[in-house]
Amino acid sequence: MQIHPVVDEGLGNSSYVVDLGDGSGIVIDAFRDPRPYLKIAEREGLTLRLSLDTHLHADFISGGRELQALGATFSLPVGSNPRFAAEAVEGGQQLDLGGPTLEVIATPGHTPEHLAYLLRDGAIPLALFSGGTLIPGGVARPDLLGPEHTDALARAAYQSIHTRLLTLPDDLAVYPTHGPGSFCSTGEGNQRVSTIGQERAANPLLQVTDEDAFVQLLLQGLGSYPPYFLRLRDVNQAGPTIYGAHDVVLPRLTPAQAIELVETGAQIIDPRRLEDFAAGHIPGSLSIAWRAQFATWLGWLLDETQPIVLVDDPAVDLQEVIRACLSIGHDAIVGVLGAGIDAWREAGLPTQQVPLVPGDVPAAHFGRQIIDVRQQSEWDRQHISDALHVELGSFPQLESGQEAPFLGEPLLLQCGHGERAMTAASLLRQRNADVAVMVGWSPSPSA
Numbered sequence: 487m488q489i490h491p492v493v494d495e496g497l498g499n500s501s502y503v504v505d506l507g508d509g510s511g512i513v514i515d516a517f518r519d520p521r522p523y524l525k526i527a528e529r530e531g532l533t534l535r536l537s538l539d540t541h542l543h544a545d546f547i548s549g550g551r552e553l554q555a556l557g558a559t560f561s562l563p564v565g566s567n568p569r570f571a572a573e574a575v576e577g578g579q580q581l582d583l584g585g586p587t588l589e590v591i592a593t594p595g596h597t598p599e600h601l602a603y604l605l606r607d608g609a610i611p612l613a614l615f616s617g618g619t620l621i622p623g624g625v626a627r628p629d630l631l632g633p634e635h636t637d638a639l640a641r642a643a644y645q646s647i648h649t650r651l652l653t654l655p656d657d658l659a660v661y662p663t664h665g666p667g668s669f670c671s672t673g674e675g676n677q678r679v680s681t682i683g684q685e686r687a688a689n690p691l692l693q694v695t696d697e698d699a700f701v702q703l704l705l706q707g708l709g710s711y712p713p714y715f716l717r718l719r720d721v722n723q724a725g726p727t728i729y730g731a732h733d734v735v736l737p738r739l740t741p742a743q744a745i746e747l748v749e750t751g752a753q754i755i756d757p758r759r760l761e762d763f764a765a766g767h768i769p770g771s772l773s774i775a776w777r778a779q780f781a782t783w784l785g786w787l788l789d790e791t792q793p794i795v796l797v798d799d800p801a802v803d804l805q806e807v808i809r810a811c812l813s814i815g816h817d818a819i820v821g822v823l824g825a826g827i828d829a830w831r832e833a834g835l836p837t838q839q840v841p842l843v844p845g846d847v848p849a850a851h852f853g854r855q856i857i858d859v860r861q862q863s864e865w866d867r868q869h870i871s872d873a874l875h876v877e878l879g880s881f882p883q884l885e886s887g888q889e890a891p892f893l894g895e896p897l898l899l900q901c902g903h904g905e906r907a908m909t910a911a912s913l914l915r916q917r918n919a920d921v922a923v924m925v926g927w928s929p930s931p932s933a
Contacts, residue, residue: 487504487505487506487507487586487605487607487612488504488505488507488530489502489503489504489505489613489661490502490503490504490505490526490530491661491678491679492516492517492522492523492526493678494517494546494778494813495667495778496667496777496778496779496780496781496782496810497545497546497667497668497781497782497813497814498664498665498666498667498668498669498670498671499515499517499545499546499663499664499665499668499670500515500661500662500663500665500678501513501514501515501516501517501549501663502514502515502615502661503523503526503527503532503534504605504613505530505532506583506584506585506586507585507586508584508585509531509532509533510532510533510534510535510584511526511527511530511532511533511534511535512534512535512536512537512538512583512588513534513536513537513538513549513553513558514537514538514539514540514603514615514661514663515538515539515540515543515548515615515617515663516537516539516548516549516550516552516553517546517547517548517549517813518546518547518548518549518552518726518729518809518812518813519549519552519809519812519813520549520552520553520556520730520731521731523549523553524556524731533557534553534556534557534558535557535558535559536558536559536561536583537549537550537553537554537558537559537560537561538550538560538561538562538575538588538603539560539561539562539563539566539722540563540600540601540602540603540615540616540617540618540663541563541566541596541597541599541600541601541617541618542562542563542566542597542599542719542722542723543718543719543722544597544630544670544715544716544718544719545664545668545669545670545712545714545715545718545814546718546813546814547718547721547722547726547812547813547814547815548722548726550562550572551570551725551726551728552728552729552730554572555728555730556730556731559573560572560573561573561574561575562574562575563575563576563599563600563601564576564599565598565599566599566723567723568722568723568724568725569723569724569725570724570725575590575601576590576592576601577590577591577592577593577601578590578592585607586605586606586607586612587605587606588603588604588605588606589603589604589605589606590602590603590604591603591604591650591651592646592650593616593617593619593620593646593647593650593651594639594642594643594646595618595619595625595626595628595639595640595642595643595644595645595646595647596617596618596619596625596626596627596628596630596639596643596664596670597618597630597631597639597719598631598635598639598642600617600618600619600646601617602614602615602616602617602619602620602650602651603615604654611654611655611658612658612659613658613659613660613661614651614654614658614659614660614661614682615661615662615663616651616660616661616662616663617662617663617664618662618663618664618670618671619643619646619647619651620647620651620660620662620685620689621662621664621665621671621673621675621680622660622662622665622673622675622676622677622678622679622680622684622685622689623673623675623676623677623685623688623689623690624671624672624673624675624689624690624691625643625647625672625673625691625704626664626668626670626671626672627670627671627672627704627708627711628640628642628643628704628705629705629708630670630711630715630716630719631719636705637701637705640700640701640704640705641697641701643700643704644697644700644701645697647692648695651682652682652686652692654682655682655683656681656682656683656686657681657682657683658681658682659679659680659681660679660680660681660682660685661679662678662679662680665677665678666678667778667779669709669710669711669712669715669782670711670715672691672704672708673689673690673691675689690703691703691704707863709861709862709863710861710862710877710879710880712782712785712786712814712879713785713786714785714786714790714814714815717790717815718814718815721815726815727817729812733805734805734808734809734812734819736796736808736819736820736821736822737820737821737822738821738822738824739795739821739822739823739824740824740829740833741823741829741830741833741835742833743821744795744821744823747793747795747820747821748770748795750793751792751793752792752793752794752795752820753771753772753788753792753793753794753795754768754770754771754772754795754796754797754823755771755772755774755784755788755794755795755796755797756768756771756772756773756774756797756827756912757774757775757776757780757796757797757799757802757807758773758775758776758797758799758801758802758826758827759775759801760773760775760903760904760905760907760908760923760925761842761925762799762827763775763840763908763912764839764840764841764842764908764923765839766827766831766837766838766839767827767837767838767839767840767912768797768827768830768835768837768838769836769837769838769915770915770916771797771912772787772788772909772912772913773908773909773911773912774787774905774909775905775908775909776802776803776806776807777905779905780807780810781810781811781813781814781816782814783878783906783909784810784811784814784816785814785815785816786878786879787878787879787881787882787909787913788816790814790815790816790817790818791818792818793818793819793820794811794816794818794819794820795819795820795821795822795823796808796819796821796822796823797822797823797826797827798822798823798824798825798826799826799827800826804822838915840908840911840912840915840921840922840923841922841923842904842922842923842924842925843898843922843923843924843925844924844925844926845900845904845924845925845926845927845928846926846927852898852922853896854895854896854897854898854922855874855892855895855896855897855898856870856872856873856874856897856898856900856924857873857874857875857876857892857897857898857899857900857910858870858873858874858875858876858900858901859876859877859878859881859899859900859901859906859907859909859910860875860877860878860901860902860906861877862875862877864902867929868929869929870900870927873900874892876890876910878901878906878909878910881910881913881914882913893914893917893919895920896920896921896922897911897914897919897920897921897922898921898922898923898924899911899914899921899922899923899924900923900924900927901924901927902927902928903925903926904923904924904925904926904927907923907924907925908923911923
């Protein structure tokens, strides 16, 4: 048997194809895009016959329905209450995989219905697919269903780990779903795979054996998370639209058609490099440079019901951008500006620019109020002494009129490389703010 991980670096999650050794395979916590799984299946000569989710996901659209449409059985934990046809599995079941078995373990904590799956060859445990109950260096956060459930779920996580998972052998490999970069994760772990023994010895949350102390440690310092986390459980429960493995075809728009869509409420999303956006972009467009974190920031800053027009660019794989949008349920992509910014310019339409400032210029030379848009944990580690801290994820609230006196000043937006700062600058440009973007800043002892 072989285990093939499929990693979404941007959302910080892993899913797994398990080759059962008989020409068939199963998938744990599949992402919405079925193409990686089909590629593995073709390469390894597998038929994907079963897709299982460990829980109702809040941070991505499940791909179980996609694989179901391609012939696999889709199984969800009891308590998921899907509004479509799916198999239900619950703790205590032993799923016969035609030789190996999959033991289903109830592990509430991250969510109430959460399950872990223990792969066995007879009596020999081979691998634990832990979802979010146990992850390298931490535990997936228990606060995504609202504050009224947080304490109970944190205590359930303690019981799940100590009474069910830590009874397993120390050398057992642990394959979690949530990992580095996931806003579902807690802790500072940077590994994607671990073992029971490694977590027993080094996971800070497992160094406390008292339930109250565990809960206090788990809940302290939980950071912000994208607002789409509050709705994707419902989308996964209802059953997302199935797109299949073929290219998603969108209308190619002229500049005039794009303008008409914007006038009726669409948002232009520009995925070009921040330097290209700075040199000239469509007024009112939102810069989200194409990279692994594209989907996170799209979902954090834009309501899923708002139609999207994408700016085409030869340096960006349009299908990958589209799939990233779909991965978090942003299905309302109404078209692509054909030939991108060149078509806009050729139509004689105006563009805007954003000044770029090197990150190694002394802060006193900027002549602008520095706004650091990084996450709280990044700010806490190090920041420029006279900067103000406003997380990028809070900028939609600033736009809706929340008190922010600095908006009347010349501003210099700063993150690390500059991509998030450019996103913030493009949002503020929609309010006619005077903005520039710092590029290439890195923390130093004098920062």
